[in-house]
Amino acid sequence: MIQSNKVHEILYGGDYNPEQWGEQEIQKDMEYLPQAGVNIVTLNVFNWAMIQPDETHYDFSGLDETVRMVTEKGMKICMATATGAHPAWMAHRHPDILRTEFNGMKRKFGARHNSCPNSPTFHTYSTRLAAKLAEHYKNQENIAAWHIGNEYGGICYCENCEKAFRIWLQKKYGTLDKLNQVWNTHFWGHTFYDWDEIVAPNLLTEHFESNRSMYPCITLDYYRFYSDSLLQNFIDESDEIRKAIPDAKITTNLMGFYKDLDYGKWAKHMDFVSWDNYPSAGEPEAMIAMKHDLMRGLKPGMPFSLMEQTPSVSNWHNYATLKRPGEMRLMSYQAMGHGADTIMFFQMRQCRAECEKLHSAFISHVGTNDTRIYKECQALGLELHSLGNEILGSRVPAKAAIVFDWNNWWAIEMSAGLNMDLHYIDELYAYYEALHAYGVQVDVIGVDAPLDAYKLVIAPTLYMVKPGVADRLTAFADQGGTLVVSIYSGLADENENVTQSGYPGELRKLCGLWIEEFDSLPSGELNHFTWNGQRYTSELMFAISHPEGAQTLAAYESDFYAKMPVLSKHTTGKGQVYYFGTRSEKAFYHAFMKQLCADQKILAQDAQELPEGLELSIREKDGAEYLFFLNHKGEEEHAGKENSIRLTEALAGVSMLGEREYKAGELLTLPPYGVEILKKKI
């Protein structure tokens, strides 16, 4: 993760907000944290109002004191720029900093992540603060990374944003003629004759629901513009820091499948990716795994930082279910298995008040080190220390990739139709979960990522095909890769204009078929098909296609398109392209992925599914593989209270957490929430 020459160990720690405490509590913290193996704290995330009491004064004395103490204890610092929440005085005196809601209402001071990214006031003071901080701490050796803002997100629709949107559009389109053409404004009386006629698409203009737009072309560009606006905030602060500290390592904490921001674009401006992992209780481990792989895929191959997780409950879930004994450790290793080089928490001591007061922390309200949570955190900290640094910087050797694109997500879900139950992430997950069940390592990558390293690439529901993507996918298949294209792909270009050359548009030749129509039914209304002797369900959407070179592998069983292809295979160059034209059930995706992985010889172990709840993640470095075996079953979930796997040759190795060596053919048994890491020379 933090590709800094200052970091030679797994970083362990998290957010520390001592401004709520007295000296006594802070003394305790300085004792308990190092004792638990904490070697990094994130400081200053929300301190803007304390540091800057008015337009001209800055006071770093409180922060200096904290920095001094944690430095004295040998901890590193992840230094935040504190711009995740502007001060009340700033909102009061300079209301342009306040956002305007989707419904058109201007906000007043309150909450967090509350600044308009196109506010002149915000621009002036956020960059000045970043500059002051960098200047002030440029010689602070133990600052391992800089953390800009916090969990960027939320959308503003104010007049400053509208003005900035028009400038953004002018840069993109040059002329109104071009914009009118691309946006198809001549239809429905939307022709614009002056840039100033363009307004932000929201509930008062083009939207009839929070995410459905009457004019998706406009909304799509607004989403792009807005993601760019916040990104510009990030870049502006980064620039100030780099002026003072040229080699600063700069990041911000992302949030997995966070819809509003095109993280693919963001990552190019970040020195390393970090993210906050807050699954709700009961979220499947494969879903969490997919998020890790998505985050890792933002900077392909490079390890990332787990910037935040909670030691136990997230209070803002509907049901604040405790992480069971061992579960936090398990989830920490899961992150590491997928590429994390840090394990960090929000937060070090539980808040005294406000909306996260019941969020769990390293040190609980009671303030002692005699709690289950502290003890588990401590045990993990010491264990991580014992692992040394050899895993640091290792890569996940994925041969399979799933393509994901934020613009595509926006496009699919901001239009009315064709099926309200079809969700992009679900389609992704159907394939991911199957690969995960077989222990196949997966990269989740953007549409512009290189594909050379892969043998199998899946592009689920690639509704929007951007320029060059069809060519890259074709090249991949021609050179021997296996490509899977699924339902509702190839409809629109990058501007949300529908193809005029027959669905799946630019992918038509590659898939070897023409889709004439899509049928759509409520979830639960089933069709079926049979493939490889097994009968599977088909639901939600139904591509009605005509082969143009593709071979029909399976056909619909009923309805007027009975006997028409549902699963096709098209041979192209040295490779092949599968088109799957509906939504099916888990069993199908398992069988399908197993077959394709077997064909490409990228199955992890003897073509068997892993036991339910058992996850296998692999990292690789310097001729060694690190095999993470993770048992996601808790005590209540399996009778025998253990989960085991017969190790193949490929999976045997030496335990890094215990003392023993596992040979091929041996049984590796994991207790509830148990973890094993085997090291294997390759």
Next chain:
Amino acid sequence: MIQSNKVHEILYGGDYNPEQWGEQEIQKDMEYLPQAGVNIVTLNVFNWAMIQPDETHYDFSGLDETVRMVTEKGMKICMATATGAHPAWMAHRHPDILRTEFNGMKRKFGARHNSCPNSPTFHTYSTRLAAKLAEHYKNQENIAAWHIGNEYGGICYCENCEKAFRIWLQKKYGTLDKLNQVWNTHFWGHTFYDWDEIVAPNLLTEHFESNRSMYPCITLDYYRFYSDSLLQNFIDESDEIRKAIPDAKITTNLMGFYKDLDYGKWAKHMDFVSWDNYPSAGEPEAMIAMKHDLMRGLKPGMPFSLMEQTPSVSNWHNYATLKRPGEMRLMSYQAMGHGADTIMFFQMRQCRAECEKLHSAFISHVGTNDTRIYKECQALGLELHSLGNEILGSRVPAKAAIVFDWNNWWAIEMSAGLNMDLHYIDELYAYYEALHAYGVQVDVIGVDAPLDAYKLVIAPTLYMVKPGVADRLTAFADQGGTLVVSIYSGLADENENVTQSGYPGELRKLCGLWIEEFDSLPSGELNHFTWNGQRYTSELMFAISHPEGAQTLAAYESDFYAKMPVLSKHTTGKGQVYYFGTRSEKAFYHAFMKQLCADQKILAQDAQELPEGLELSIREKDGAEYLFFLNHKGEEEHAGKENSIRLTEALAGVSMLGEREYKAGELLTLPPYGVEILKKKI
């Protein structure tokens, strides 16, 4: 429909919006449309922004070119006035044209159907545009009809509307004393001393939910005022067109049970009624049939125009289910069977972008004539042509009528109570569906319609009894008719003031009973009653009545009103009045309607229900009856894949779609979605 001397055939076509296409696509259209029997296109629905780039310039050149092309191809034109969406520049420079939402927020530019009807700007420019268009095209011979605006609807609450509301109220009430009295304002401290104190009833004033008002009297008048405001827009443009083209045939496209507008009042100002039929997948055929009959009933007896339907999917439904092969044809004939003289679509070529880009069209995105949809459309176009013009102008010979009133609908559903599960349309449908099942032809008529032609009149849930209505219903019954009055009728006068003379108020004498109380229970909590030896459920509302001349036909089975009448019959003059005091199940309505129709001898065929899914519609002209047999079952829905009916004498005739003659006693068999039209001399 279009009672124009220019129209001598069934019109077939629909909306054409070529502004999205290049020359090549348009050339194709000009080839494919005539080849499919298209003889009319609707033009200019949303072109305002293209035609008028600023306050003073108008440019018809683009439209001229389209007109030239379609004229060359021999097609007629339905010419729209393009005022369904105002230009962006107009909203930008003259914000009074923008609406204010129900929640008080002022809109900005966006979407469609977006003009405030009381905006001076809109008035000026919409009438000027209509005048310019009419002047420009007054000699264009193939314009068969003029189409004002588009799908009028949506409500505005701006200050211009408030001012216009006060003027409307002054005209209606003359004095504030009168208004205070009718509105009952002295109760609850609402006395108005100055007209300017009156504000629009919305979420910031009288409403506590989107449709529930604290002061229904105010809301009722606002709804009336607002429907009148949009109607005035329609009239204003119509007047301009008539100045240039005195014999112009003018319409606008209505939307079935659209709540906001009192179509009954609108229709009086339209030369012919046209409407847009977009049922969701799975909507019962009887519901669609009822909508057709409602639309036809707006100008009693006169055929109407089906202005829009979709060839296949409506993309904005939750599930964009394809119309199955044959289904579009079936629905087209259903419209015709209920009185449509045109079959028209939205739209001729599928949009390139924006929120209806996935809505189906005559010519699909792929742009060829080699699609299922095009081929079905073409087949229907040619078939309609083969029918000639003899059905044109024929009438539906209904002897039964159901009374429907928009003011009543508003009144019932804007008050709190008495039962949130009781919906006016449901009550209507319960009776309609039963009559439909027996093939009884029904008119859906307003409360002011003449009743002479009917033998059976049903007035479901006539909560509001307007002046003269009780007298007309009484005269109808006295002269031998059968009248059915149902639950929750006769409570209020035209001003939403509750009767002080005992429910059902003005209908009390006519029904021969007094209702002391209404009980109300959640749906699913059942009472029962027995009628004609059959036991039926009773639910939702329960009138507790005392006979005053009426005979009790059935009584409640349980609760404290057990043994009190639920179904009564009152003989009056030569006729009879039934009062049904609850909601029952389908079987009851079938038995009840069968009995009443049998008594009045207006059953279609031997007192048998039609086979499920089979519909019978009848039109009549010049001594011939046209019997439409429609099979609404698709392949998946019935095992034997056909639906058949043994023809009685009354139903035998000569097929207009095939070659053969059907004699009485023969079996008429229809394939899935099959249609037959038999012509019978009478």
Next chain:
Amino acid sequence: MIQSNKVHEILYGGDYNPEQWGEQEIQKDMEYLPQAGVNIVTLNVFNWAMIQPDETHYDFSGLDETVRMVTEKGMKICMATATGAHPAWMAHRHPDILRTEFNGMKRKFGARHNSCPNSPTFHTYSTRLAAKLAEHYKNQENIAAWHIGNEYGGICYCENCEKAFRIWLQKKYGTLDKLNQVWNTHFWGHTFYDWDEIVAPNLLTEHFESNRSMYPCITLDYYRFYSDSLLQNFIDESDEIRKAIPDAKITTNLMGFYKDLDYGKWAKHMDFVSWDNYPSAGEPEAMIAMKHDLMRGLKPGMPFSLMEQTPSVSNWHNYATLKRPGEMRLMSYQAMGHGADTIMFFQMRQCRAECEKLHSAFISHVGTNDTRIYKECQALGLELHSLGNEILGSRVPAKAAIVFDWNNWWAIEMSAGLNMDLHYIDELYAYYEALHAYGVQVDVIGVDAPLDAYKLVIAPTLYMVKPGVADRLTAFADQGGTLVVSIYSGLADENENVTQSGYPGELRKLCGLWIEEFDSLPSGELNHFTWNGQRYTSELMFAISHPEGAQTLAAYESDFYAKMPVLSKHTTGKGQVYYFGTRSEKAFYHAFMKQLCADQKILAQDAQELPEGLELSIREKDGAEYLFFLNHKGEEEHAGKENSIRLTEALAGVSMLGEREYKAGELLTLPPYGVEILKKKI
């Protein structure tokens, strides 16, 4: 109730709004009401607009006439100040009187209860009106009570409220430093440097849902401030009345568990408590009983006034279910059994129009005295008259109390977490319902109420422990009382700052245990425990506690905290404290409460549950007990159509409604909705 020397009988009557009627109707009213035993009417509730047509004129002539008539008929008057709805002219000319919504939108004129409490206009005119009324009617001998405003409620977020909020905060905190410290603003960048930076917490500032706040500390104070603001309106008008009429008895009608107002604080300023009881159909009798006890507990021990109930339907419920024959009488006696000394209705004659037009009334729309409702009302009126005045002023001799606190309610439900299915009222009800089932008389009391009179005190879910409360509870237990503390208690102080001394904080020593963590699961996911040989469910929340002196009575059955205590008992002084750490099922609460009441010898009858649907309420005065036996089962609900109880010695007495005496051992049998009152010397 009305502790007035003018009242020597049970008051029976209600709201009378003759401004809607002509002379004829009013004449009828003056006949029917006295005939039905009505001896009081509430006048002038919403007449502000009629009385005051502009800034300077007042016209009492209409009200004078009504007062004259009712006085002539010997009826008393509850005189309202009419400030429950301001006039339209006032809103039009002085918009500061209008409220601003939670979403930031400024309201316009409409609805009721619509004035901003911090509006200078409202202050000026409401107090002036109260003064004028008091002056005008100060010699009107039959005014038994004054009724300020009406059903106070609703929250405003306007700038005047914000200004008043800042002044309120200055009074409370003195300095911003103190406020910043208590509100924990240094966390999350909320430090305030100027009072003017503080804004009202709503959807535009701190709230992310209607009731969930990002900054609960701010919201808590705003709720307090706002309840105080409305209370100040009440006090301001009261003061004016007292200036003219020093011995006036002043009240306003409360609404049971109404969340927005801290009635505990309000009651201190009211001469007597009155409230409006509008249960929805099917609301359990124990819930209604609990509300009565809550209202009575506001002024401990003092009888209250039932100010409003409906004779039959409340039209604004989703289903306006009729009160069955006898049900209104039953509910009237239920109120009396719990401490009501008046039985009053909204309203005397059914409205002609507007949103309560379908609400039932003493005299129905039909206007005759020949209705079921009138006759039942009349019978009750005469029956109450026959009871004389001996019950008047009697007390409920409760030995058990449940603690309820509005601030605690707000605090629990304005934060995110820990379990969205945990509701404060549900927790209260679980205990109340069990005590009710055993006929144990209960006071519902505030956290500051004296506890000396009780043997059993239950403090369910006392999340917020205000200063002094722990001490008072400790003293109660030390002196021999039994105290029950339940789940989620003892977390926060009065400022919503979480305890740093280990949950349950200030109650830790008292309960003899430390709670390390709370688990939380969706409702329906069960754990179990066994107590006294019975196995019970455990759900929602699960305290994980360590005994510190307490004895474990029952332990969790499963999960990682299996065998850890769920029910504990701690002996302290002469008493004992039970801690119950989860949510269980009804059977448990019954068994638990039975045991504790038996131990304390406060069970009503031989330790048996009362028959289902049978309620026992007791009042006591001058050496006599009045035992109210109430059968809440209707005809449809029990087969044998009666409910009976074998009377113990403690329950035997002489019937006040019939003639006979009931001896111990006899069976008292009640018909559906039947009532008996036995008088017993003690």
